[in-house]
Amino acid sequence: xxxxxxxxxxxxxxxxxxxxxxxxxxxxxxxxxxxxxxxxxxxxxxxxxxxxxxxxxxxxxxxxxxxxxxxxxxxxxxxxxxxxxxxxxxxxxxxxxxxxxxxxxxxxxxxxxxxxxxxxxxxxxxxxxxxxxxxxxxxxxxxxxxxxxxxxxxxxxxxxxxxxxxxxxxxxxxxxxxxxxxxxxxxxxxxxxxxxxxxxxxxxxxxxxxxxxxxxxxxxxxxxxxxxxxxxx
Numbered sequence: 001x002x003x004x005x006x007x008x009x010x011x012x013x014x015x016x017x018x019x020x021x022x023x024x025x026x027x028x029x030x031x032x033x034x035x036x037x038x039x040x041x042x043x044x045x046x047x048x049x050x051x052x053x054x055x056x057x058x059x060x061x062x063x064x065x066x067x068x069x070x071x072x073x074x075x076x077x078x079x080x081x082x083x084x085x086x087x088x089x090x091x092x093x094x095x096x097x098x099x100x101x102x103x104x105x106x107x108x109x110x111x112x113x114x115x116x117x118x119x120x121x122x123x124x125x126x127x128x129x130x131x132x133x134x135x136x137x138x139x140x141x142x143x144x145x146x147x148x149x150x151x152x153x154x155x156x157x158x159x160x161x162x163x164x165x166x167x168x169x170x171x172x173x174x175x176x177x178x179x180x181x182x183x184x185x186x187x188x189x190x191x192x193x194x195x196x197x198x199x200x201x202x203x204x205x206x207x208x209x210x211x212x213x214x215x216x217x218x219x220x221x222x223x224x225x226x227x228x229x230x231x232x233x
Contacts, residue, residue, distance in 0.1 A: 001186050004196075007166060008203035013038065013173035016087040018126045019200075020134040020156075021164020024190045028216040029132045030164060032200055033074050033085050036208040041065045046230040047211040052077050053084075054213050059232035069114055069121075075213060081130035081222055083215065087169060088114065090123050098127075104135060105153060112149045113139050118176040120146055122169050132159040132219050136167050140179045154184055164189045192216075197227045 008014060019032035035056070037043035044063045047054045053075030058064040072089045084094045090111050097107035104127055114121040122140035135155040142148035156165065165184035170177045189196060197214045204212070212229040 001163065001188050003188050004166075004199050005203045007185050007187055008200075011172055012205045013170060013177070013208055015121070015169035015177065016124065017166060017168035018085050018087065018124050018136065019164055019166040019187065020085070020126045020128050020136065021187065021189050022132055022159040022161050023216065024162040026161035027220070028218055029083075029128045029130075029134070029159070030189060030196070031075070031083050031085050031126070031128050031215040031217075032166075032196075032213065033087075034200065034204060034212045035074075035087075035210045036204065037210045038208060042070055043208075043210055044232070045070060045210055046232050047074070047213050047228045049226075049228070054228065056211070059230075069116060075215070081217075083128040083217065084125070085128075086123065086125040087121075088123055090125055094125060094127070104137060108137055108139060108151065108153075111139060113141050113146075117146060118144065119170075120144065120179070121177070122179050124167050124169055124180070126167075128217065130217075130219070130222065133157050134159065134165075136165055136184050138167060138180060144176065144179075152183075162189050163187075193225045193227055197229060201229050 017034045045056050046059050055073045073091045076084045076095045094107045120141040122138050124138050126136045128134045137153045142150045164187045166187050167184040193216045214227045216225040
């Protein structure tokens with residue numbers, strides 16, 4: 001099991017990342033989400049709070065050229081306490097399906113990777129349940145072939161204290177960008193929310209990091225703590 005630093009430091013462009021797990025003391029379910037950017041359009045973003053989570057916004061609206069794949073709600077919290085976190089507008093697809101009693105598989109079977117060839121950016125998604133169990137998924141092209149969507153789902157029924165899983169869109173920088181490979185990476189989670197937020201932020205490449213969100217939910221009470229870090233301030 002690796003530390004966050006071991007997994008992310010030295011990787012100049014993992015893209016967008018979803019991390020879910022359990023705190024070191026076993027009290028909290030943890031959700032983390034980060035975005036990075038290489039273009040001016042991608043870097044021109046911040047996270048802002050909403051009533052049910054967060055959304056991306058243009059830091060400087062005059063520099064926004066194409067909002068289609070970069071403006072969305074990464075995090076939505078349902079009335080029953082489930083936390084949805086994704087790298088695109090599939091957040092809303094998941095919310096709509098889950099609220100009618102359907103599953104993440106049902107919801108994401110209607111979606112595919114992003115239409116941004118030749119990268120075909122994977123759609124990564126996660127759900128943290130009130131009991132601390134969670135699931136992650138990735139929808140990606142098969143070896144860069146847009147005619148086939150490879151759909152992988154991972155469920156973690158019995159969360160372990162101090163253990164989480166991280167999945168990100170790209171394996172590393174490149175042209176085209178290579179999609180994430182394999183299963184979500186098992187990661188050691190330690191410290192309180194401020195310490196973990198700092199660990200994550202410091203592990204992201206300084207030239208490409210854009211924004212970070214971390215949420216701690218106390219499993220026994222449902223009380224939450226949240227942190228947002230924006231490169232653009």
